[in-house]
Amino acid sequence: MTMDLHEAALAYHQHPRPGKISVELTKPTEDARDLALAYSPGVAAPVREIAKDPENAYRYTGKGNLVGVITDGTAILGLGDLGPLASKPVMEGKGVLFRRFAGIDVFDIEVDARDQDAFIETVASIAPTFGGINLEDIAAPACFEIERILSERCDIPVFHDDQHGTAIIAAAALLNALELTDRAIADARVVCVGAGAAGISTLRLLTALGVRAQNLLLVDSRGVVHADRTDLNAYKAEFAHAGPERTLADALAGADVSIGVSGPGILTPELLRSMAPAPIVFGLANPDPEIDPSLAHATRADVIMATGRSDHPNQVNNVLGFPFIFRGALDVRAARVNEEMKLAAVHAIAALAKEPVPAEVRAAYGGVELAFGPDCIIPKPLDPRLLGVVSAAVARAAVDSGVARRPYPSHYPLTSLEDIVYH
Ligand SMILES: NC(=O)C1=CN([C@@H]2O[C@H](COP(=O)(O)OP(=O)(O)OC[C@H]3O[C@@H](n4cnc5c(N)ncnc54)[C@H](OP(=O)(O)O)[C@@H]3O)[C@@H](O)[C@H]2O)C=CC1
């Protein structure tokens, strides 16, 4: 990060008041009558109704539009285990994105619980507050059990965004990059650098989409995840390879695709040169990717390059998914986000990238030409159509797969935040 951006980011977070998000009122509070309705004695009426039937919480409180963005701060972006308090700007940032892109309210919750069971108990005990839970920046392998157990215990969607949000967006971008380079997914040789939350889930989703196990190599900080290793956790072992490759260099030689969800600067020019013609390189580590895009383009004129950042073309970032996935899930009151909903989101996002880009989106990105191609494999986060297409696809898949508790919304597809119906 340049010093200029560093200083600007600190000033942005500090002024005119600290932080990026606040709570606002949705009802009048002008006179004594309003206060008698909002609090005592009036508030007792909805309390009694909810005590009679918990579903009434959706009718009389903000629960149905409220997501908990919850972390233990053990894997903050690619910055590592810096603890819950340091994670707060990121969690507030998620709140900003939920609100800005999908009209969803957020409480960010930074939990000081290093112990997995203590974290689970904490989240389970506050779950009634929310319509959904977005787990964030929780390191692997603990994140997998945490999400599984909380999903079982809670009757609302529990979605670890670093796993599934990342997987969904990376998969959508990869489908398009493969199409642009005339590759069949079943033939693509894919290397995933990073075997944590994002890496494992991305490989699971890519496998569901047709990448073949024999064409997949997973790499962690110790090298290729291979069958002879004795240090693998159960999640890495799912992708253990029997072949001779041992190092990142072995893995990348001749590979079609490199998906980096690890850390900065790991993909050197030399490694990039060893990849197949028209290599597809996703350097998704934040804030600094596995290879700087300018260096990648200088090294290989034929590379299709994506990062997680806003300041380069092809931003493969879970912001393209989580606001709209939760919008769709909340609007049909889905009990969880299942595989059908994730795949629906993948295809909706991939398809949108091929549509002509509206002038307002081009204007938001400095008027540059944006058309489906190597520098435009995925929609831009400021594309207002994401709200409509992704939430509709997710809601439809939830209804069709039987996890929705409400029918497909009659006011869908949404065309803007003004279309949202809160109920
Ligand atoms: N663009 C986006 O939307 C998103 C990007 N990310 C980014 O992905 C990265 C990983 O996040 P997450 O999965 O949550 O973190 P985790 O802590 O769960 O996993 C990190 C993984 O990176 C591996 N790793 C670290 N250093 C190296 C190295 N030198 N070579 C190979 N592998 C290495 C670790 O290996 P080991 O297992 O051996 O420790 C581990 O498997 C972060 O930078 C994050 O910002 C995450 C989510 C979304």
Ligand SMILES: CC(=O)C(=O)O
């Ligand atoms: C984008 C995101 O969630 C991450 O880098 O952790």
Ligand SMILES: [Mg+2]
């Ligand atoms: Mg994250």
